[in-house]
Amino acid sequence: MRLRKIISWEFKAALSSKQFIIMTIMIPAIIAIAIVAISLTKGSSGQPSGPPPPPFLIGLVFSMILFLGAFMTGIMAMYAIIKEKQSRVVELMLSSVSPWDLMAGKILGLGMAGFLQVLAWAATAYFAVNQFGSFPLSSLTLVHWVSYPLYFVLGYLLIASMFATVGAAIKDIHSGGAVGLIGFLPYLPMVAIAAVVENPNVTWLRVAQYFPPFTPSIMLMRIGAVPLVSEGREFVPAWEIALSLCTLALGAFLMMRFASKVFHIGMLMYGKSASFRELWRWGRQRVA
Amino acid sequence: MQGHSSLNVIDISKSFDTVCAVSQVSFEAQPGEILGLLGPNGAGKTTAIRMIMGIMRPDSGGITFSFADSNPTKFRERVGYLPEERGLYGEAKVHDLLVYFGELKGLKRAEARHRATKWIDRMDLTDWANKKVDKLSKGMQQKIQFVAAILHRPDLVILDEPFSGLDPVHQDLIKSFIAELRNEGMTVLLSSHQMNRVEELCDRIFLIHRGRRVLYGDLGEIKESFGDHIVHIRFQGDGSVLSSLPGVREFEQSDGRANFVLDQAHSPNAFIRNLPKEMAIHALHVDRPPLHDIFVKTIEGRNHEAA
Numbered sequence: 001m002r003l004r005k006i007i008s009w010e011f012k013a014a015l016s017s018k019q020f021i022i023m024t025i026m027i028p029a030i031i032a033i034a035i036v037a038i039s040l041t042k043g044s045s046g047q048p049s050g051p052p053p054p055p056f057l058i059g060l061v062f063s064m065i066l067f068l069g070a071f072m073t074g075i076m077a078m079y080a081i082i083k084e085k086q087s088r089v090v091e092l093m094l095s096s097v098s099p100w101d102l103m104a105g106k107i108l109g110l111g112m113a114g115f116l117q118v119l120a121w122a123a124t125a126y127f128a129v130n131q132f133g134s135f136p137l138s139s140l141t142l143v144h145w146v147s148y149p150l151y152f153v154l155g156y157l158l159i160a161s162m163f164a165t166v167g168a169a170i171k172d173i174h175s176g177g178a179v180g181l182i183g184f185l186p187y188l189p190m191v192a193i194a195a196v197v198e199n200p201n202v203t204w205l206r207v208a209q210y211f212p213p214f215t216p217s218i219m220l221m222r223i224g225a226v227p228l229v230s231e232g233r234e235f236v237p238a239w240e241i242a243l244s245l246c247t248l249a250l251g252a253f254l255m256m257r258f259a260s261k262v263f264h265i266g267m268l269m270y271g272k273s274a275s276f277r278e279l280w281r282w283g284r285q286r287v288a
Numbered sequence: 289m290q291g292h293s294s295l296n297v298i299d300i301s302k303s304f305d306t307v308c309a310v311s312q313v314s315f316e317a318q319p320g321e322i323l324g325l326l327g328p329n330g331a332g333k334t335t336a337i338r339m340i341m342g343i344m345r346p347d348s349g350g351i352t353f354s355f356a357d358s359n360p361t362k363f364r365e366r367v368g369y370l371p372e373e374r375g376l377y378g379e380a381k382v383h384d385l386l387v388y389f390g391e392l393k394g395l396k397r398a399e400a401r402h403r404a405t406k407w408i409d410r411m412d413l414t415d416w417a418n419k420k421v422d423k424l425s426k427g428m429q430q431k432i433q434f435v436a437a438i439l440h441r442p443d444l445v446i447l448d449e450p451f452s453g454l455d456p457v458h459q460d461l462i463k464s465f466i467a468e469l470r471n472e473g474m475t476v477l478l479s480s481h482q483m484n485r486v487e488e489l490c491d492r493i494f495l496i497h498r499g500r501r502v503l504y505g506d507l508g509e510i511k512e513s514f515g516d517h518i519v520h521i522r523f524q525g526d527g528s529v530l531s532s533l534p535g536v537r538e539f540e541q542s543d544g545r546a547n548f549v550l551d552q553a554h555s556p557n558a559f560i561r562n563l564p565k566e567m568a569i570h571a572l573h574v575d576r577p578p579l580h581d582i583f584v585k586t587i588e589g590r591n592h593e594a595a
Contacts, residue, residue, distance in 0.1 A: 002392055005388070005391050005392060006392075009388055013377070013379065013380070016379070017379070087375035087376070087377075087378065088371065088373035088374060088375030089375035089376055089377060090375070091343065091369070091371035091373060091375075092369065092371060092375065092376075092389070092433070092436060092437075093392075094341075094343055095341055095343075095364060095367065095368075095369035095371075096364055096389065096392040096393055097364065097392055098360065098361075
């Protein structure tokens with residue numbers, strides 16, 4: 001009930017904020033300019049040509065969009081929380097709602113706004129790809145349609161919660177320091193993209209995919225790449241998808257809980273940035 | 289009285305690392321009374337308030353409320369809080385923000401809207417209802433925060449420095465609202481450094497120093513127990529004779545005015561009878577010492593003991 005109020009308040013606040021509007025419009029605008037520039041250099045023949053991009057590309061495009069969206073919204077959540085602490089409106093809020101409601105409300109409310117943003121980007125990307133070839137929607141299987149949105153939503157929640165934890169722990173945006181690096185963890189597997197294309201079923205990937213921060217990027221790439229390598233002979237086993245979604249969901253939930261704990265304790269210690277060790281202690285501490 | 293008190297604080301203590309912020313503090317507050325929570329900076333007032341608000345957990349001791357059992361949601365609905373550290377959502381519009389806070393406290397939307405409009409009117413901010421909070425002056429934001437604390441008609445309201453940053457006119461306005469809330473049966477916990485305001489409003493006070501109770505009780509009785517009287521005189525003639533009258537201490541005079549303390553062993557009646565007949569008195573004011581003096585003396589006395 002209260003959670004719903006906070007979600008809708010934060011959602012509206014995000015939609016009416018200038019940074020959000022600029023970000024939402026800027027990315028499609030850059031893509032549009034790029035398309036115009038490319039078609040100008042290619043001459044007037046705007047004919048769709050070339051082979052359709054493989055599903056792997058879709059996985060890659062999807063994870064790019066996911067990360068960009070989650071990164072932007074995560075940073076917005078982090079800013080919102082730092083601002084809330086600096087403006088000291090927290091004490092008033094915490095006299096009305098629980099830290100969990102406040103934190104979850106912010107993450108989910110901003111997340112809904114972020115989802116709209118990503119939809120706008122995805123639509124732009126779809127039209128952009130169609131400019132140069134047809135977007136291979138038909139090559140997407142049921143597995144893609146079901147699993148990608150789930151990885152997307154859960155991945156977003158995890159990433160946003162990580163940023164929110166950082167926002168709850170630090171005093172201002174300049175004291176992010178080492179703690180701020182946590183936010184980059186989910187992007188790490190993308191470094192190994194060449195390895196994934198070469199052998200998507202290599203053991204270390206199949207282990208690392210259950211580590212929640214790595215799950216979205218590894219699974220999006222693997223699900224895209226496996227049929228590419230094995231000529232559709234073999235997909236990522238359904239149980240691996242199901243299990244990784246479960247661990248991701250659990251990870252996202254725990255991260256959100258951790259964020260609200262750190263938030264609750266951190267707000268009582270204005271003017272202090274947290275060390276990793278303190279974060280760990282705060283997260284486990286029992287509060288009223 | 290124990291059974292009727294709406295707020296019962298029993299023996300709470302809280303330490304941070306090695307510093308003891310609050311030590312074995314107990315008090316209670318009844319519906320329809322204003323309890324002043326006083327103390328110098330860093331005495332432990334805010335820590336005590338945060339423990340009552342459930343933002344912090346006491347190391348030992350307990351806090352009970354007659355209007356809400358241990359259910360935190362129910363408690364949050366029945367309590368209002370004006371924190372010392374002020375802050376609002378600057379991007380939001382004044383009316384929307386108050387409706388949001390009201391709804392978070394469990395009010396229905398229509399009711400929250402109705403009350404927000406009414407209070408914006410009462411606070412003389414009607415023209416600002418649809419402006420962004422950021423556009424308001426500090427004093428105006430302060431009034432909005434006050435409304436946010438009481439919009440839902442809580443059973444207990446905690447006001448931490450409600451007068452700071454307000455001009456005298458608006459201090460009077462807020463003062464009249466606080467008195468009104470008390471008369472409606474609300475329990476008010478008021479923390480302030482403005483002793484004259486505390487004196488005007490509070491029924492009882494709790495003075496805390498270095499985390500411990502120093503004074504606690506009925507404001508009038510506390511003043512009585514201090515015994516001394518403060519005397520202000522305006523007169524014509526030689527005033528130095530006043531300083532030699534029995535019981536006169538801390539004598540100060542300057543052109544036709546004198547201020548001094550009349551010791552508790554000497555009644556004002558006897559003092560007036562002893563006034564020299566040839567002195568022409570224009571004004572004479574005898575009163576118990578103001579809360580300000582009691583506060584300063586008590587704290588200084590304690591600091592002396594500790595040193």
